[in-house]
Amino acid sequence: MSVNVYKRDRQVTIDPLVTCMPLGAMWAVLGINHGVPLVQGSQGCSTFARYHLARHFREPIEIAVSSFHESTAVFGGKKNLNISLKTLIQRQNPELIGVITTCSSEIIGDDVYGFVDSNKQELKELGYDNTEIIPINTPSFAGSHFAGYDNAIDALIKNLATPNENIEDDNNINIIPGLLNPGDVNEIKHMLDSMFVPYTMLTDISETFDSPLNPKKQGTPYFGKGGTTVNDIKNISASKGTISIAKYAKTGAETLKQTHKVPAVTDNLPPIGIKGTDEFLKTVNKLSGYDIIDTLMTERGLTLDLMADVSARYLAGRKVVIFGDPTLVTGLTSLVIELGMEVVMVTTGSEEKTFPTDIESISKNQSIDVFSEGDLKVVEDYVKDKDNGVELILGSSEARFINYDTGIPLVRFGFPVYDRVGYHSQPIVGYRGAKRVVEMVTNEVLAKYYEEKHWKLQQ
Amino acid sequence: MSVNVYKRDRQVTIDPLVTCMPLGAMWAVLGINHGVPLVQGSQGCSTFARYHLARHFREPIEIAVSSFHESTAVFGGKKNLNISLKTLIQRQNPELIGVITTCSSEIIGDDVYGFVDSNKQELKELGYDNTEIIPINTPSFAGSHFAGYDNAIDALIKNLATPNENIEDDNNINIIPGLLNPGDVNEIKHMLDSMFVPYTMLTDISETFDSPLNPKKQGTPYFGKGGTTVNDIKNISASKGTISIAKYAKTGAETLKQTHKVPAVTDNLPPIGIKGTDEFLKTVNKLSGYDIIDTLMTERGLTLDLMADVSARYLAGRKVVIFGDPTLVTGLTSLVIELGMEVVMVTTGSEEKTFPTDIESISKNQSIDVFSEGDLKVVEDYVKDKDNGVELILGSSEARFINYDTGIPLVRFGFPVYDRVGYHSQPIVGYRGAKRVVEMVTNEVLAKYYEEKHWKLQQ
């Protein structure tokens, strides 16, 4: 029907749903094989992020920091960066260092590009020239972690993708996944692998954020397993196309299009739900020329089978609030509508220009309240307003107290989920991810709304 | 430490945990591509089973019945069987019909072997000789559905496996899965596929009980997708070995060993939990000679990683009751002990001779109460006895009222699970199945025992 767009009527943010730019850049860099994010800023800027990533992934998160102190504010961060790069390279020998700026370094006017250039020279003279050093601008006040991720991917592409003259034309597809969980990235890889499509994930946190435990094979210093190699990124300029799953992460795809004429698909529905996944597979097929094979259609059929079983019977018309990453919220809104449920409110926490129209385009006959740049308080007030009749919340662990206070079930997805386990390693994308979401949603509905009339569960 | 074996001190069964033999045979036959179970008995014998299978799998379950009535009791079931076979073959043209006897047909003394033989002749004369007809003895009073499954698999092997003289020696492994869910069979197939081991599943319900929805491709009369083909079974006599996952389903493997010298492995731990899966993979490796490849070791490592994250922190020492299929209970007991939890009581509902010693062999330093031939009332009394301090139940939906009455979490597995969705299509076997179980167990513990002290969930 339509969306009603509301803007938060407060200056104060109460329980934000996003964090600042650097985290997104760290995320991107940690998707590089033997990549290390180096935060050019205060220690909190790395430590807080490490803490938050660690509690979500329950994995070691190794992020370096150049440790700004008062003196840095006075003399600038050049020395900190010099020492940091040398220390890191000497001790850890990473394949890549992403130099991630912060509010501090940006406000004091650090010229990280210049610093890095001069450093590269110095390091080369010292014999350390194996490590790519990529400056990434992420002034915290300039956007959310989604924007920081976008900047980082773009910086990686700009700095690494080499002209395709020397690269043989290949069938490679690039995927910019956005801030997806390992389970989601794995599911995308599963779909591409099923079609035998070669791809480069820009970048690939699927194993670095979800590494197997195997002490005997664990080297030091610690690096998570996997990740996209620097070489892979260097070679992307001859690819058949780039798909950016997240609209907030399209800059790199556009850069690659402009500089290397690689076709870019950046405005699709994410591969969440049936339509979104259909669209994704068709795009992959179109770009790569590889067929969509039957096993994927079987997965599709199995998901539809479950949807048929549960949608009219348990879910129809139930009112849902969804908040979080704009891409995931858009995709889940589509999936939830495919289930015959009613999405009553969505919010993303960040200001995403196309979000309201994206929601509108999938809203069908529903009237959806869209809160631009919401915070958790917006979600809480909406859910606690009984007139809204909210029956289910889809969101991160941030909503745990709303769930605790109201008893309205919370189906967890996205980042962060720290009060339950396993969520980061399971998908919500693809047909199988959709099936998992349908299972979670239905089982929460059954537990909450059917258990009290238990006889209805007997068949 | 030890197990304490208790026998139920009642003649009366209060809420049984097993059903009678025919259901197991139907299950086995429904794992055959275009296989139809034909129940030689009263209509309830097919309809009740169809109902119970349908509510668990949420799939069409097509089982024929020869519709015994009073006159059959007097004149015998020969005519019923004659008409049934002809009707079935003419209208459905199945690849195989399993003629499943019941208490009625056995008590009245139907000679189904004789009936089938004479029928085959008749049908051949009518030009219907494409359908294998396999008599399966399952007198309901002679055992549980586990035994019925065993009889059916054995009958299929006895009747179908042809001498291996004309069959080229191959690397095939046979798997008798037992009454596993589609998700479990798929997981076993995934492990074998990962190792590139060719196999025959005896039988394979993974798709027939979990078929994709795709009306355009759905032919009539309805048959579920997939299933083991009759030809595959005919060729198993040249296999490298047979693994029976379930001890209650070892007869077929033994038959194949005796008649065709195919090595049989029938006494292992099921591939549930780390040790069980390790053992399974090593057995596959030993029988087939194919290597255990790294992707499986990565799955192993990911499961261990989760186990390390949660076992000491959330699970250690929590008291668990497990009931259900003896194979699954044995495997889950092993897994739950691997998590550092305390298994206080197990029961299976059927009388399985080796069950207590199986449990003892994995009990480590735990003292476990084993109820031989328990029923749900045994579980209920145990759980409701506060002295036992039970904190978690692993079992089927049958325990829903125990959960409802006590609030003690129920982690669902096995058959039947009808009050939640998706369980039949997700595995508990293999490393990935173990990971899923660990997730379910942990998340139930978090929701029940940590949510009230919510601050503990913040990191």
Next chain:
Amino acid sequence: MPHKLFEIDKEIPEREKHIYIKHCSDEDNEIDCNKSTIPGCMTERGCALAGGRGVITGAIKDVIGLVHSPVGCQYYTTGVKRYPSKPQLPNGKTFPIDNFNLKYSFGTDLKEANVVFGGTKKLKEAIIESNKEYPFASAIYVNSTCTTGLIGDDVDAVCKEMTEELGKDVVAFNTPGFSGVSQSKGHHITNDAVFDRLVGTKEPPKTTGYDICLIGEYNIDGDLWVLEKYLTEMGLNILSRFSGDASHDELCWMHRSKLNLVRCQRSATYIADLIEEKYGVPYKKVDFFSTEYCDDNLRMLGRYFGLEEEAEVVIEKYHGEVKEELKWYKEQLSGKKVYIFSGGPKSWHLSIPLEKELGLDIIAVASQFEHLDGYDKMKARVKEGTTILDDPNSLELEELILTNKPDLILAGIKEKYLAYKHGIPAIQIHSYENGPYIGYEGFLNLAKDIYNNINAPVWELMDFESE
């Protein structure tokens, strides 16, 4: 040629007589029904035990239901029906266990030795033990089964002995699965046994001039509670229920009712007849599906008991509550083609209401176990050209789907998922989806479920290529 032989039935031409296409007003054509099913034809019918313990006695809140059989018969009849019950007893006390009928089943789990040497000893022990475990149970109902029928266990004698020994009713129901052609036989056996053994054996604590007995109302998904609300509000007193949310004692004093209302006329007219015959209590066949039938039947009761005004108050209140919403649903649903395949009478209960009140187009009706009287009603209530099927099997369902292309099927769980596979929505009409379905609010629930099923977005997603 009102009969029709389906394509799939060409090898079993005897099916032709069971399938009838309504034509003009030809009243004479009889539908073959209540006959043995063709073996191996994939029937959806069940057995006498299902009809007895499954449909009728399983709804009673305070009795031990003991199945004398190998474990399967007990297993299959354990808590499978959506028959909630409240623990309140007519004597004002509360039964100590909530939903006792759903929670517990009892059985003798007969083994080979019992089959060889007879099962009565085990049965006795099982009765005694059950009673010991739940001494507060009001009675013990024992069902015999194929096995115990064939081995000749004298269940009646055991029950008689046990009744004396325990000082409470121990009632035998002789329901071997092979009795009769369908579960219908189990209904009949159970009606007879309750009448013979129980009715007239107790007296109610008090009686009024407005006492009624709801017969053949099993409280599927709370149906009975809806009717109870209407009837009580208009001034009637539910003296007995047979057998939804009933207590054992109520069955024993059914003869004291002033009027018996027969809801499910297939499974329970027997006992109403017997009571009328022996005790002179009249009965009315009633129909509370849909608003119009509900209006009519409440008015009829109002007239019968001189409670006309009270009936109108109830009608106005509850009919009023759903009127507008039903109108909206009718607009949405008009013209959608429906096939009703019920166990028994719902096929004729629902055909007119679905057409008149929801605008649906009933293209076919069928029943598992109706008798001729039921088919006559079906015939009377469907429009020209409607297909009427007796005891249809899975393959006929598929042919009907592919040929007649219904938009919705009302059937059981076995047919539901088969319909789905062909892309056709289906609602469980035996046990309901989001019931209750009876009465005004029930009919609205049914309308919602129909709407939600037909309009589930999943049906538009079937085709990958069409996107």
Next chain:
Amino acid sequence: MPHKLFEIDKEIPEREKHIYIKHCSDEDNEIDCNKSTIPGCMTERGCALAGGRGVITGAIKDVIGLVHSPVGCQYYTTGVKRYPSKPQLPNGKTFPIDNFNLKYSFGTDLKEANVVFGGTKKLKEAIIESNKEYPFASAIYVNSTCTTGLIGDDVDAVCKEMTEELGKDVVAFNTPGFSGVSQSKGHHITNDAVFDRLVGTKEPPKTTGYDICLIGEYNIDGDLWVLEKYLTEMGLNILSRFSGDASHDELCWMHRSKLNLVRCQRSATYIADLIEEKYGVPYKKVDFFSTEYCDDNLRMLGRYFGLEEEAEVVIEKYHGEVKEELKWYKEQLSGKKVYIFSGGPKSWHLSIPLEKELGLDIIAVASQFEHLDGYDKMKARVKEGTTILDDPNSLELEELILTNKPDLILAGIKEKYLAYKHGIPAIQIHSYENGPYIGYEGFLNLAKDIYNNINAPVWELMDFESE
């Protein structure tokens, strides 16, 4: 040569002075500490905001905690600590929102324009709006951050203005992340600000001769409630808490305490010193980790307040409850090698208790931000050969693991999962696993967690081949 240069540190030899191997009784060797971290060395340290809002003010139950920053600083300090609070206020009322400190954070979410043109206007609006949203909040605490420090927003002035406008305390905490070398600086700044701005500004409703103030006790996982129980039972009155489960008002009357007890001596001795200096209130450094320290310190308090007998009753009761179990754990754990890496003082609190009472072998201790006095205590409390590390980084942790092969690590969440990857159990000692860890029962909890971690069967499953 008591200092040691780790292999991984050969390129950063300045680390040598931070790592010390205890040798005989050489008291003179100083450990380099409380100094800037080497950039890029993968430190585990945080910033001043973490030390201020994260550690101290985030525990207060009834104040609006507003971070004046881009969104990240607020995001990262939202409800992350395990600081439960009870809604009871000292005036007998109940704060309307349970665990307000965990549930809500407030921030200015500064954008580019605010950075260019200054953020004070937005800060004022945010303060006013927050107060409007939660008018019952007792005060508003505003933290400045790197950004607002660098752009020069006068947060003190805004808070002063707002205090007047709103008629409640609006307190500025100047905690830019770059202040000082670690979160320790944030502790100091916050101590000073609370003292300067709040202490002495209010009077308690009543005072007694047994009033104490618990300083540096943040109620991690309920620690404070354990101590409160002991102290209250022996007759003391907790007049103020700084700052676990504290209300704003309590901070304002800390000067009325008869004795201040300093629990976390790294983060909170500052304010105890200031109060003693200005108001003459003496303080005692206390240690309640383990049964022996608990005994000692309760006895000390008993002597101080003339409550010797009362103290003995408490000791007997609570020590008695855990004695046997602790003995069992000691038997199980004897000889297991442990590395303690705490934020601050837990490394010296726990070393002797873990050895004496649980039989563990402390092979290394470390701290993120201890100062020299802390390291002296660490040195004094560990046995010969123990490694002591200041501000160790991830790579040193790995080297320590591979070289010294501890059986268990007590550290934070960032180190926990790194230890796991090398097959070493680890317990979160900052925020605990299944705490509380203080007091008698807390020490038993810690023993259980240690036992469960070391003995988790998963560690025996690491190797596929060994099976």
